[in-house]
Amino acid sequence: SMAQGHGGVRNSTENKSNSFSNDSYARRQNILQQRKSLPIASVEKRLADEVRKHDILIIVGETGSGKTTQLPQFLFQAGFCRDGKVIGITQPRRVAAVTVAKRVAEESGVQLGQRVGYSIRFDDRTSAATKIKYMTDGLLLREALLDPYLSRYSVIIVDEAHERTVHTDVLLGLLKKVQKARSKSGHGHSSADNKKTSNGLLSDNENGARFKGIFKQRQGGNLPPLKLIIMSASLDARVFSEYFGGARAVHIQGRQFPVDILYTLYPETDYLDAALITIFQIHLEEGPGDILVFLTGQEEIESVERLVQERLQQLPEPIRKLITVPIFSSLPSEQQMRVFEPAVAGFRKVILATNIAETSVTIPGIKYVIDPGFVKARSYDPSKGMESLNVVPISKAQALQRSGRAGREGPGKCFRLYPESEFEKLEDSTKPEIKRCNLSNVILQLKALGVDDIIGFDFLEKPSRASIIKSLEQLFLLGALTDDCKLSDPVGHQMSRLPLDPIYSKALIVASQFNCLEEMLITVAMLSVESIFYAPREKLEEARTAMKCFASPEGDHLTLINVYRTSDEFLEKRKMEITKVKNEKLLRKWCKENFINSRSLRQARDVHSQIRGHAEQMGLRVSSCGDDMLQFRRCLAASFFLNAALRQPEGTYRALASGQVVQIHPSSVLFRAKPECIIFNELVQTNNKYIRNITRIDYLWLTELAPQFYTMQN
Ligand code: ADP
Ligand code: MG
Numbered sequence: 059s060m061a062q063g064h065g066g067v068r069n070s071t072e073n074k075s076n077s078f079s080n081d082s083y084a085r086r087q088n089i090l091q092q093r094k095s096l097p098i099a100s101v102e103k104r105l106a107d108e109v110r111k112h113d114i115l116i117i118v119g120e121t122g123s124g125k126t127t128q129l130p131q132f133l134f135q136a137g138f139c140r141d142g143k144v145i146g147i148t149q150p151r152r153v154a155a156v157t158v159a160k161r162v163a164e165e166s167g168v169q170l171g172q173r174v175g176y177s178i179r180f181d182d183r184t185s186a187a188t189k190i191k192y193m194t195d196g197l198l199l200r201e202a203l204l205d206p207y208l209s210r211y212s213v214i215i216v217d218e219a220h221e222r223t224v225h226t227d228v229l230l231g232l233l234k235k236v237q238k239a240r241s242k243s244g245h246g247h248s249s250a251d252n253k254k255t256s257n258g259l260l261s262d263n264e265n266g267a268r269f270k271g272i273f274k275q276r277q278g279g280n281l282p283p284l285k286l287i288i289m290s291a292s293l294d295a296r297v298f299s300e301y302f303g304g305a306r307a308v309h310i311q312g313r314q315f316p317v318d319i320l321y322t323l324y325p326e327t328d329y330l331d332a333a334l335i336t337i338f339q340i341h342l343e344e345g346p347g348d349i350l351v352f353l354t355g356q357e358e359i360e361s362v363e364r365l366v367q368e369r370l371q372q373l374p375e376p377i378r379k380l381i382t383v384p385i386f387s388s389l390p391s392e393q394q395m396r397v398f399e400p401a402v403a404g405f406r407k408v409i410l411a412t413n414i415a416e417t418s419v420t421i422p423g424i425k426y427v428i429d430p431g432f433v434k435a436r437s438y439d440p441s442k443g444m445e446s447l448n449v450v451p452i453s454k455a456q457a458l459q460r461s462g463r464a465g466r467e468g469p470g471k472c473f474r475l476y477p478e479s480e481f482e483k484l485e486d487s488t489k490p491e492i493k494r495c496n497l498s499n500v501i502l503q504l505k506a507l508g509v510d511d512i513i514g515f516d517f518l519e520k521p522s523r524a525s526i527i528k529s530l531e532q533l534f535l536l537g538a539l540t541d542d543c544k545l546s547d548p549v550g551h552q553m554s555r556l557p558l559d560p561i562y563s564k565a566l567i568v569a570s571q572f573n574c575l576e577e578m579l580i581t582v583a584m585l586s587v588e589s590i591f592y593a594p595r596e597k598l599e600e601a602r603t604a605m606k607c608f609a610s611p612e613g614d615h616l617t618l619i620n621v622y623r624t625s626d627e628f629l630e631k632r633k634m635e636i637t638k639v640k641n642e643k644l645l646r647k648w649c650k651e652n653f654i655n656s657r658s659l660r661q662a663r664d665v666h667s668q669i670r671g672h673a674e675q676m677g678l679r680v681s682s683c684g685d686d687m688l689q690f691r692r693c694l695a696a697s698f699f700l701n702a703a704l705r706q707p708e709g710t711y712r713a714l715a716s717g718q719v720v721q722i723h724p725s726s727v728l729f730r731a732k733p734e735c736i737i738f739n740e741l742v743q744t745n746n747k748y749i750r751n752i753t754r755i756d757y758l759w760l761t762e763l764a765p766q767f768y769t770m771q772n
Pocket of ligand 2: 125126217
């Protein structure tokens with residue numbers, strides 16, 4: 059914008075046709091400058107050499123040193139895409155894949171989706187021209203189903219490996235196999251080698267046969283070896299190096315300015331309130347610099363955002379110069395880029411972020427970090443077979459990463475909203491997700507990839523036997539596996555192709571048999587987003603009244619369908635008059651009036667159109683049960699029978715599969731009605747065990763519709 063003053067008057071058409079207008083020239087120069095000053099810039103040639111020399115390389119470098127944005131560009135320049143091959147970079151988080159791809163496209167001076175693109179579930183921005191492809195780790199696992207040798211890729215970079223998501227862990231195991239197989243396809247192979255991989259890609263058993271066939275075909279095609287790069291922000295590369303047979307690890311020197319750590323004197327009872335107070339304390343008492351606040355999810359972020367706005371209104375005009383910018387994974391992708399825009403001169407920016415800002419994305423300008431010390435994490439109890447999302451304390455390693463975000467561009471301050479004695483009690487590092495999640499999803503995918511012996515699979519860290527067995531049992535009950543633990547035909551194969559949790563994939567298949575797939579598609583789409591309703595503190599009554607218009611006495615699933623359909627009708631009525639942009643605006647207005655979270659609804663609409671496409675492609679019959687709500691509730695019972703619960707005399711519920719005592723969450727439309735028998739979709743653990751998204755059913759349906767699990771006795 060510096061050049062704007064000198065640029066003279068330009069009309070907009072001229073500006074568009076001339077990509078070297080002064081303005082964009084200045085911006086490009088600026089970006090070039092930024093790139094050159096990154097710690098990684100000075101080792102470009104050395105890194106390319108290391109990759110040439112080693113088929114597996116581990117790169118450790120501090121957050122913000124330029125690993126994610128620069129390395130793929132270096133490798134592209136060094137010729138790693140020469141034979142038409144692609145460099146793939148996996149991220150555990152959707153937001154990171156999207157924002158980084160946009161940034162790299164801009165740095166390379168190309169349009170997103172051309173040379174640089176991204177692909178995440180429900181959103182693909184790549185083309186035949188794409189050579190640098192950012193994606194989620196889960197998406198690459200899915201690609202392997204269609205292309206077991208990942209033959210389009212010359213290099214795969216597994217980024218953020220320290221996060222140890224379940225997908226990253228499984229992907230590493232798979233890549234190890236693929237790499238072995240590809241190095242053989244290039245140089246011939248011996249049968250001795252062949253025996254080593256007892257399962258999957260090269261196995262000699264029936265299930266491997268499919269892959270063996272492909273393997274033989276490909277041998278003539280001579281696939282070049284696959285280069286594998288593991289990138290991590292934590293210093294401990296040993297676990298990865300050992301897993302890959304003593305692979306080479308290199309460190310990139312980072313820069314870090316001192317960060318003052320401040321603790322509270324006493325534990326805080328309400329960390330959201332404490333965060334709010336701290337935001338204003340910094341705003342009013344500290345020097346310039348942006349603030350980064352770590353919260354646990356969309357709901358918290360949106361509520362703090364509202365509270366900040368409210369409180370700002372009470373301040374005198376001249377000190378209101380504070381803007382809030384949220385960032386979380388389900389934020390629409392156009393809005394995600396806002397965090398990177400500098401605040402207007404004189405204003406302070408407060409970034410309200412989930413864990414995503416810990417290491418995945420580096421936001422410039424931050425000088426203050428507020429860390430309440432919590433994160434939302436999955437937890438799984440194999441003896442109960444129930445996974446839940448809980449807000450839990452972070453680890454020391456995470457606290458360290460978070461405070462580090464304040465010292466990237468100069469000295470900073472980190473406000474930990476807990477006493478120092480609490481810090482001492484934190485775990486050193488976070489337990490890998492594979493040790494605390496339901497494995498049925500990955501098992502389904504591994505089976506579809508031809509890996510039959512799950513317990514024998516070469517995991518980076520083995521999940522417990524109990525949790526593997528529990529997940530196998532669940533897949534069996536859902537009809538995805540046969541008696542001898544093979545993928546069933548067609549249900550298991552169909553389920554593995556849907557990009558959903560197995561229980562939701564199964565629900566779609568069941569619904570097509572119950573003639574209510576239309577309703578189930580909406581349900582699954584709405585269940586896949588966080589918080590459709592919102593109730594701001596100051597308008598609680600109004601919000602409750604608004605919600606009543608949608609509420610169904612049958613439960614939350616039908617209530618969600620009502621919201622979706624009413625929004626549909628609202629748009630349908632205005633279809634003739636409006637353009638797409640106006641459409642969005644109208645929907646936002648409608649949402650506001652009805653206390654519906656428009657971001658969530660929009661996302662649900664996107665998910666809906668995607669999974670509808672999948673269902674149609676698979677040949678599932680999409681039809682509606684019309685007003686026959688009984689039919690739909692029976693379908694819910696047949697689909698979610700693993701999550702059924704019975705009311706107990708004291709008004710709590712007992713989950714039938716796990717025996718756990720749970721309570722209906724106050725946000726449910728059935729909170730007061732307390733029907734005798736229900737199915738639910740979510741378990742949230744706070745002080746109590748709450749279940750959410752609930753529909754009333756008849757308990758007799760369970761024995762009728764899920765006899766494989768319920769007999770008359772239990
Ligand atoms: P690392 O992967 O080592 O943590 P990155 O490659 O993500 O580092 O970041 C390098 C630099 O690029 C950082 O200074 C960061 O602020 C900047 N950057 C990354 N994405 C964007 C973006 N979308 N807009 C502006 N700057 C960005
Ligand atoms: Mg990175």
